[in-house]
Amino acid sequence: MLKVPVFYYHSIGNVGPETLAAERFRQHLCLLKDAGYTTLTASELIHLDKHDCSQYVALTFDDGLLDNYEIAVPILEQFGFKATFFVIPGFDNLTRWVNPKTRQWSDVSKQGFTIPFPSMQQHHRRELSDMGMEIGSHSMTHPKLNKIPVSRLQNEILESRHRLEDQLGKPVTSFCYPKGRYNTEVLHHIKSAGYECAFTTMPSYYEATTPRYECGRFLIESPALFERVLRWSSAKHLGVQSLCQVINPVLKLKNYYT
Ligand SMILES: [Zn+2]
DSSP states (O other): OOEEOEEEEOOBSOSSTTSBOHHHHHHHHHHHHHHTOEEEOHHHHHTSOTTOOSOEEEEEEESOBHHIIIIIHHHHHHHTOOOEEEEOGGGTTOEEEEOTTTOOEESSOOTTOOEEEEBOOHHHHHHHHHTTOEEEEOOSSOOOTTSSOHHHHIIIIIIHHHHHHHHHTSOOOEEEOGGGOOOHHHHHHHHHTTOSEEEOSSOOOEETTSOTTSBOOBOOOOHHHHHHHHHTTSTTOOHHHHHHHHHHHHHHHHHHHO
């Protein structure tokens, strides 16, 4: 039966603690190549036949950071892999900053925040889209959607989709919750905005029974653990998905209320 590992990344190949070294990322892709995996975009994933048992994997990137375009994409291309990039169209002119001591992020330059993380621009996203990568929305300005007034949800969810579609000239059908936060009101807006699927930060394989608006993903840095998560997607390893199903209701409560 269908059981697809879905991974998510943020920064690749920048400096400091809040990035995954390019060499580590390359190791992940080597493991996928050696094991014969085919990469799927988010839209392809949710349209799979539920009886399809092929070796699929989905790679996703959150936050639309420029290093995704400059560093991760050339490595993906070397392997002939594709991915989905959940971007923040309201951040085009924004450089975000990281404090290497506290690992905190700031949307403004301030003392202690010394590592710049510039954002992708419209032309970067269009280039990725043209080369077969999927562009999804990660909201307009990356707030915790469960914490903002309902009146702002339309701008974050629907207007971000419209802006990206205008820029790309094609439909944008996938969404990713900023900081993994959502609630029933947010789910309602996602569905009525016309998205076909949405991704959380809760660990889980994608299966035929996965709710389309609460697709889980794994955040993995270690190549050894990455390899294990791949291996555990086989039908013989039922334990990990069961464990995810036990812990995810707790994580979901956190995502709803914090
Ligand atoms: Zn994010």
